[in-house]
Amino acid sequence: MTDGPAEHSAQASAAAELAAERGWQTPRPLARGVEFVVFATTAPHLGDVVLRVPRARVFQTANNVGVSAERLLEQEYVLGHWLRDRGFPVAEPVELLGGRDGIPVLVSRFVESDGSAPHWEQFGALLARLHQAGPPDFVPVLQYGLELPELIARRLPERYARLRAFDPAIPEIPAAPEISDRLRAASSGRSLMHLDPRRQNLLCRSRRVAALIDWSNTLIGDPRMELARLTEYAAIEENGLDAPSILRGYSAVAGPPARSPAADLLYRLDTAVMLALVFRSVAPDPLLGHAQVDRVLALTKEMETVW
Template sequence: MSGVPAELAGLASALGILRLAPLSGGVEFLVFRGTGPDGEELVVRMPRARTFHTANNVGVEALLLLDQEQRMAEWLAPQGFPVAEVLGRHRTGTGLPVLISRFVASDDGDPDWASVGALLATLHALPAPQPGPVLQYGMPLPDLIAKRLPERFRRLQALQPDLGGLPSPAAIARRLALVPARHALLHLDVRRQNLLCRGGLVRAVIDWSNALVGDPRMELARMSEYARIPENGLDEALIRKGYAASAAEEGVADCLYRLDAAVMLALVFLSVAPRPDLAPAQTARVAELLMTLGAGWH
């Protein structure tokens, strides 16, 4: 099995999975495609490590994220939301957790972007699942942002010392808590790569590792920041049109949500998965948002 780690090849052989081959890969996970013993096409997702230690996520257990992927799929599918069906979890010989899902056929064409916006609105109208997402750490969203944004920003400042400063964590939490918000499930990684589409329709939304529960404005703010990067392949205007923009922007809160996304992306491009072609513009975007935040912080 060319390009397949030996430990995964061994597990595949034991499970009767044939023709396993690399399909895609990200910062934290590798994804492979194979054929099950009954001829069914499968997707196998394996982490690069048992525990992730990056500038954005320190000490996050891969098993917990794979468990979350399964829980989200099993919770959303009965409600008609398009997800990939999870078939089971296993471990390699060295103990790495592996998630096996049913393969979802897709093509390279763009989806109807307005329907993507409507799909997000549908997601946000559902009751939030329990237990909460892994990266929420049991906190309300305002408290989580007030904790992680300054922590990540300090790591970014170590790489880019001239960025300026943030309000205090307590002040951030207070401002976000003032904004009326539903407690919705947020995907928070809406990119073309995470939308499996065929014939213009979204067949499955994948990769729920970044999910949180809280203000839907955060989803729209992060989507907007992602849309600034061409390779994410998003049409922000049509997505917002399909969503119907029922969650109007809220000044400081929206800026904080955008800054949370921009700082995360800057750390990715500078440290986690270096991209010298994208890092300068992303760092400049952080500086721009800091100026906007300072101007609106009254």
């Protein structure tokens, strides 16, 4: 995923200014995504750390409108400590700072990775343990104070309407009250979900997960949503996932998830629409954009048989 030179320079300047103020080594680019750029540096008394710098103070994308970068970083900080205290592998947050022009910067401990893929069944077991841990006592930023059925019933039609602006031939979907009713009836509990389980968010050593990173998309609700999203992600080769092995590892710990065809399709559609908007608008990719619109069409067609 690429970004413009001016945009990248702004994030690098913010990281460099913060490092200079604190007497840290000059930061070097480590990773970049749609909303954040990550730099690595070395700090006295802390050792190797990473700086997570947002591309904007408030994100305005087709998927996330008016989302505060500072609130997402606060969530990463709080949740990172909550997970670490319960034995989950994360990049330990150190400090949330105000950087250049008031842009927030999250400082976390650097996690060494050898680039290996995890044992996928072990990763599935990790997700199962996460879902069994019970939810933390806070509301995720992107949950907007809603329970999951009401959240999906609100955001899926909103995002779907934005996608139809690109592709008017996409058929209509059920109304919000019908969506929330189906999801409430099928809900299997309230779990913390990561919801961005791509290979790029798994830092591994010797095929063991050393850290599961980037908790911006986290929600609390029916854990089947995580499994539906994972399966949709796995269809995109660059996400690097072995879904069958992950699901085997998950089922070995938590048992096979109870099936609810309508709810599963809604969770899959929520993912497919989000990805279609990413590849049509946020980070345009003609091939993936076309493929994801086709996927949305396939899911809406399948929904006709279970609705």
